[in-house]
Amino acid sequence: MNWNILEKNYNKDDYIKNETIFALANGFLGIRGSFDEGNIIGHDGTYINGFYELNDIKYGEKFKGYPSQGQTMVNVANTKRVNIFFDDEKFDLNTGEIIEYERNLDMREGILKREIKWRSSQGKIIRLIFERFVSFKEKGLIFYKYNIIPLNGSVKVSFESILDGGIRNYSNPDDPRVASTSETVFETIENKTLDDDLYIYQRTKRSKKEYGVYLKHRILKGDLTRKRYYSKDDSSSIIFDFNLRRNESVSIIRNAFYSLGGLNFKLFEYLKEKSEEAYENGYDYYLDYQKKYYSDFWNNCNVEIEGDDKLLQGIRFNMFHILNSTGKDGITNIAAKGLTGEGYEGHYFWDTETYILPFFIYTNPEIAKKLIEFRYNTLDKAKERALQMNHKKGALYPWRTINGYECSSYFPAGTAQYHINCDIAISIKRYFESTNDENLLVKFGAEILFETSRLWMDTGFFIDGEFRINGVTGPDEYTAIINNNYYTNIMVSESLKFSVYVYNFLKKNYNKEFIKLINKIDLMEEEVEEWINASENMFLPYDKKLQINAQDDSFLSKPVWDLEKEKNFPLLLHYHPLVLYRYQVCKQADLILAEVLLNYKFDKKQIKKDYDYYEKITTHDSSLSTCIFSIAANYIGYLEKAYNYFMMTARTDLDNHHGNTKDGIHAANMAGTWLGLTMGFGGMKVYNDNIYFEPKVPKAWKKYSFKILYKSRRIKVEVDKQYIKYSLEKGDPVNIYHFNKHILLQSSYKLKNR
Ligand code: BGC
Numbered sequence: 001m002n003w004n005i006l007e008k009n010y011n012k013d014d015y016i017k018n019e020t021i022f023a024l025a026n027g028f029l030g031i032r033g034s035f036d037e038g039n040i041i042g043h044d045g046t047y048i049n050g051f052y053e054l055n056d057i058k059y060g061e062k063f064k065g066y067p068s069q070g071q072t073m074v075n076v077a078n079t080k081r082v083n084i085f086f087d088d089e090k091f092d093l094n095t096g097e098i099i100e101y102e103r104n105l106d107m108r109e110g111i112l113k114r115e116i117k118w119r120s121s122q123g124k125i126i127r128l129i130f131e132r133f134v135s136f137k138e139k140g141l142i143f144y145k146y147n148i149i150p151l152n153g154s155v156k157v158s159f160e161s162i163l164d165g166g167i168r169n170y171s172n173p174d175d176p177r178v179a180s181t182s183e184t185v186f187e188t189i190e191n192k193t194l195d196d197d198l199y200i201y202q203r204t205k206r207s208k209k210e211y212g213v214y215l216k217h218r219i220l221k222g223d224l225t226r227k228r229y230y231s232k233d234d235s236s237s238i239i240f241d242f243n244l245r246r247n248e249s250v251s252i253i254r255n256a257f258y259s260l261g262g263l264n265f266k267l268f269e270y271l272k273e274k275s276e277e278a279y280e281n282g283y284d285y286y287l288d289y290q291k292k293y294y295s296d297f298w299n300n301c302n303v304e305i306e307g308d309d310k311l312l313q314g315i316r317f318n319m320f321h322i323l324n325s326t327g328k329d330g331i332t333n334i335a336a337k338g339l340t341g342e343g344y345e346g347h348y349f350w351d352t353e354t355y356i357l358p359f360f361i362y363t364n365p366e367i368a369k370k371l372i373e374f375r376y377n378t379l380d381k382a383k384e385r386a387l388q389m390n391h392k393k394g395a396l397y398p399w400r401t402i403n404g405y406e407c408s409s410y411f412p413a414g415t416a417q418y419h420i421n422c423d424i425a426i427s428i429k430r431y432f433e434s435t436n437d438e439n440l441l442v443k444f445g446a447e448i449l450f451e452t453s454r455l456w457m458d459t460g461f462f463i464d465g466e467f468r469i470n471g472v473t474g475p476d477e478y479t480a481i482i483n484n485n486y487y488t489n490i491m492v493s494e495s496l497k498f499s500v501y502v503y504n505f506l507k508k509n510y511n512k513e514f515i516k517l518i519n520k521i522d523l524m525e526e527e528v529e530e531w532i533n534a535s536e537n538m539f540l541p542y543d544k545k546l547q548i549n550a551q552d553d554s555f556l557s558k559p560v561w562d563l564e565k566e567k568n569f570p571l572l573l574h575y576h577p578l579v580l581y582r583y584q585v586c587k588q589a590d591l592i593l594a595e596v597l598l599n600y601k602f603d604k605k606q607i608k609k610d611y612d613y614y615e616k617i618t619t620h621d622s623s624l625s626t627c628i629f630s631i632a633a634n635y636i637g638y639l640e641k642a643y644n645y646f647m648m649t650a651r652t653d654l655d656n657h658h659g660n661t662k663d664g665i666h667a668a669n670m671a672g673t674w675l676g677l678t679m680g681f682g683g684m685k686v687y688n689d690n691i692y693f694e695p696k697v698p699k700a701w702k703k704y705s706f707k708i709l710y711k712s713r714r715i716k717v718e719v720d721k722q723y724i725k726y727s728l729e730k731g732d733p734v735n736i737y738h739f740n741k742h743i744l745l746q747s748s749y750k751l752k753n754r
Contacts, residue, residue, distance in 0.1 A: 004310040005654070007103040010093050015041050016662040022105055022112055023340035023651065023665075024132065025324040028139035028332070029258055031340020031434070033105075033112065036082050036130050036144065037091050043170045043662070045075050047339045048258060050332035052204040052346065053185040057409045065388050070409065071402040073335065073346020074185050075167045077200050077213050077235075079142060079256035083160040084128070086150070091118045091128070096120045107320040108298065109291045110136070117151070125151040134324075137289040140258040141278055147272040149249040157222075157242045157250055161217050163198040165191065165234035170342045170663075174411075176572070177343055177660065190235045190268065196227075198236045201267055210261030214271035215254060216279050222250035253283050286572065297323055300709060301363035303677060306720075314651035315677065318670035321653075322359060325667060328366075330373035334667055335402075341664025347400035347407070347577030348374075350420045350475075351668035353427035354597070355624065357392045359671040361427075362678070362708045365435050372431060375424050376444035378404030379451060386455055389415070395448070397421050408464040412480035417474035418459065419488045421452040425495035426597065433686055434710055437752070438505075442513050444504050451525055453499040453531050456492050460534065467534040474552065476590035478571065478580040479620065482552040487594040489538050494598060496535035503528050548613050549606070551591045560617055561585035570621035570658075586618040589628035596631045596679070608636040615641075620648075627672030630678040634696065643698040646676045667737055678706050682717055686710070692737040695719040697753070710734070715745065725750045 020032025325338025381404035382395035398406035474485035565689025630645035683694025713731030
């Protein structure tokens with residue numbers, strides 16, 4: 001069970017949520033788990049990572065520096081749709097009778113299967129088997145396979161394969177977490193029907209982005225009697241007619257190949273050729289590759305939990321979707337909802353650096369590197385943004401974006417979240433500490449670090465020798481535009497320190513590249529001295545009376561929101577933001593997040609005091625919160641709380657905890673589950689060029705294990721109530737720490753669990 005997501009009955013009420021659950025993707029292309037035969041209640045979707053349309057952001061009052069254009073990931077042509085008729089009656093699960101039904105997502109192979117026994121209203125009993133996967137071998141390729149067998153007599157089958165370019169995006173004007181309008185965004189350049197193939201080529205009206213898709217058919221089995229073609233402006237179809245006798249089957253494979261277009265690119269020729277190649281190689285060839293790809297992935301990062309199968313299923317499900325939705329080419333990233341839905345309009349946030357990158361750094365650093373490259377490739381736009389925001393120099397990364405330009409229209413919980421800059425910087429530090437990849441620092445990292453450091457020096461200022469940062473918003477979106485957000489200040493301090501380290505490191509070890517970079521960006525030695533000064537003298541708000549770290553300068557002087565009496569969650573859908581800003585109430589981990597990310601800087605006593613205070617005023621209305629509270633609870637020995645928060649995190653989408661899984665997965669939360677297991681229960685910390693573990697087992701589990709890639713070594717950690725075992729699965733012997741005990745890990749090492 002724990003490698004599969006099984007749906008045993010068709011339930012209309014879960015349909016739209018399950019379109020997200022059963023979505024498939026490969027980082028470039030994503031399809032929702034909509035039924036092939038369609039369903040009036042769903043929201044079908046097909047997405048290409050990084051493919052967006054522009055729209056004007058309409059403000060009543062527009063001020064300087066407000067972004068004027070938004071970007072929305074668009075729903076591209078649908079190739080899933082088929083209409084299947086049995087003696088002219090349309091197959092639809094909302095009519096006739098479902099005798100058997102099973103849908104199965106196999107996470108070991110990345111394949112979705114659906115098997116149905118259905119009785120038409122005319123009494124024909126038919127078995128239908130659907131299979132699909134989005135290829136990891138060819139990023140533009142999707143395979144669909146169909147098997148249809150009449151079980152109680154002859155039947156005429158009409159199988160209509162549709163290529164539909166007339167798709168629109170989903171919208172809800174009352175929910176700020178999804179787009180508010182949906183219009184047709186495409187103009188169709190070509191729409192062709194050729195023998196057994198369909199083709200469409202479209203361009204977005206404003207962003208002028210082009211893509212095409214070519215759909216090919218192979219009839220493996222079946223007595224074809226007739227073919228018919230239909231074509232409209234933006235869609236086309238082929239109908240294949242068959243006569244089947246009882247127990248005879250029709251078997252059809254459709255392969256759809258998507259690609260971006262562009263100037264002077266012969267899209268049609270390219271797609272035709274690639275589709276023919278896919279056709280020749282065949283379904284099984286790509287399926288074998290698929291199995292191998294996932295098997296390698298799981299081999300690097302599989303987790304086990306004995307004693308809770310549903311939980312294990314949830315964790316694997318999360319890892320599966322994170323892998324699928326993440327761009328792996330350096331020019332795309334991972335949207336907050338992945339490639340599974342249109343929530344947050346397909347935008348990339350700090351979710352990437354703070355939650356998702358650590359997962360890849362410790363399991364698949366090549367992907368982590370590509371995500372950092374994305375930030376490098378958008379650095380020029382971040383520099384432009386800094387100028388728009390009246391900074392003299394430096395780079396300010398966008399709070400939400402697809403193409404690198406800021407597109408958040410509500411600046412208090414958008415642009416004001418300057419911490420995106422230090423989140424990116426710290427993720428480079430984390431990547432480097434675990435991989436020693438100097439090349440990344442030289443090629444991309446250093447420039448990002450230097451430009452983001454500059455931004456801080458132009459944002460903050462020294463007062464009485466202390467460096468202060470005013471007028472920003474921290475991670476908690478129920479508190480906005482405040483002075484000296486603790487999280488931001490301490491993360492900036494660490495990132496400035498790292499920038500100085502990288503500056504000296506490059507100067508010493510890569511002098512040629514160093515000089516080139518310094519000249520390119522005109523960096524002065526005095527600037528670096530200021531980074532040291534600011535980093536060392538960063539002001540961090542502390543409340544002496546309460547003996548806790550303060551979320552910001554004014555936070556603790558506000559009245560506390562009484563969450564025990566509150567019934568209207570999430571608060572953001574019930575209260576004007578200003579009301580929220582007047583109280584001590586948090587949407588998500590903020591100060592506690594700083595203590596988790598920079599754990600090596602805090603002692604447990606302080607974390608405990610802070611935790612006791614901030615937990616009471618945190619709503620966890622953001623799905624980015626519970627995993628962090630689980631990790632912090634683990635640090636301070638609140639094992640029951642750690643367990644409960646972890647349980648709330650791990651099945652967020654499978655159990656629809658936030659009620660909006662229909663709009664797409666909660667990608668940061670999914671990665672946060674893995675962080676909860678490794679950093680929380682596993683007590684993993686990486687600092688001072690060492691890796692530390694402090695494993696604990698929750699009462700409910702017999703045993704658990706996880707794997708970490710650290711400096712090209714794969715370390716497996718297994719924990720049960722009696723023993724803890726570390727095994728070196730790959731690479732040379734490595735130093736690790738178990739609590740404070742040093743171990744030179746050569747093959748495996750077993751200790752008593754105390
Ligand atoms: C959270 C942000 C997050 C965004 C996208 C919001 O609800 O408050 O921290 O970046 O969702 O996941």
